[in-house]
Amino acid sequence: MVTGAASGIGRALAVALAAEGAVVVVADRELEAARAVAEELGGLAVGFDAGAESSVRTLISEAIDANGPIDIFISNAGVPGVTGGPEAATEVWDETWRVNVMAHVWASGMLLPDMLERGEGYLINTASAAGLLIQLSSLTYSVTKHAAVSLAEWLAIAYGEKGIRVSCICPQGVRTPMLAQAMSEPAGAAALRQGGLIEPEDVAEVTVAGIRDERFLILPHEHEQVAKQLALKGWNLERWIEGVRGFARDAREAGDES
Numbered sequence: 691m692v693t694g695a696a697s698g699i700g701r702a703l704a705v706a707l708a709a710e711g712a713v714v715v716v717a718d719r720e721l722e723a724a725r726a727v728a729e730e731l732g733g734l735a736v737g738f739d740a741g742a743e744s745s746v747r748t749l750i751s752e753a754i755d756a757n758g759p760i761d762i763f764i765s766n767a768g769v770p771g772v773t774g775g776p777e778a779a780t781e782v783w784d785e786t787w788r789v790n791v792m793a794h795v796w797a798s799g800m801l802l803p804d805m806l807e808r809g810e811g812y813l814i815n816t817a818s819a820a821g822l823l824i825q826l827s828s829l830t831y832s833v834t835k836h837a838a839v840s841l842a843e844w845l846a847i848a849y850g851e852k853g854i855r856v857s858c859i860c861p862q863g864v865r866t867p868m869l870a871q872a873m874s875e876p877a878g879a880a881a882l883r884q885g886g887l888i889e890p891e892d893v894a895e896v897t898v899a900g901i902r903d904e905r906f907l908i909l910p911h912e913h914e915q916v917a918k919q920l921a922l923k924g925w926n927l928e929r930w931i932e933g934v935r936g937f938a939r940d941a942r943e944a945g946d947e948s
Contacts, residue, residue: 691760691763692764693766693797694816696718698864702889703766704731706897707898716734724737746793761811764814767793771828771829771834778829811855813855813856815842815857817835817842817859818861818862820835822916838858857908859908861893862910862911864892864910866890
């Protein structure tokens, strides 16, 4: 099962998993696009709204009815939130929280009873490097992706000895439609360019390898920039905050000058 699989990272994940022999359920709010992907892969397409608990329940039910128990559930659907800080409208906060966090919560809550009874199952959440570090251009995105990472950590700790495997995908800049918003803000764009932009297929390749290794933290950027920044953040948070503050200031001043 891959949600948000009609395009971008989700589509690349669905294609890569099908190539490994998986029977893939393609879930997306763009049903026609999902059907095109499913037809290509010989899988099932299901219309899906990640921000609605009832839709998550229906998706899981339809997938099980069609193919039996779900072995791997990749909760990948997400939204970018909005540029800026706490002034974002309550409606935006609500949608971003439901899609980027609660969709993972609902799916795991519905899947775990059966997985625990079987003694096996794999839950994979697509978060972001922003969930480990920061998203300079968007508070809504940064906060919700931090929550998504925390959820995955909790699940891995709570259920790891009961046969449940958990992974968390944390890419930086990936060339998808969602990238445009982050690139529109100077500091956010500078951070993503520094980390390097990769293709959805690159994320899928690293994710399949991470699944094979049952790795919790899947970092698709090979240069290890995220891992190095995360280590610095954990070692000296004051220094990390000061450094990121300076980086953001310089990027925004350079953007104003241009």
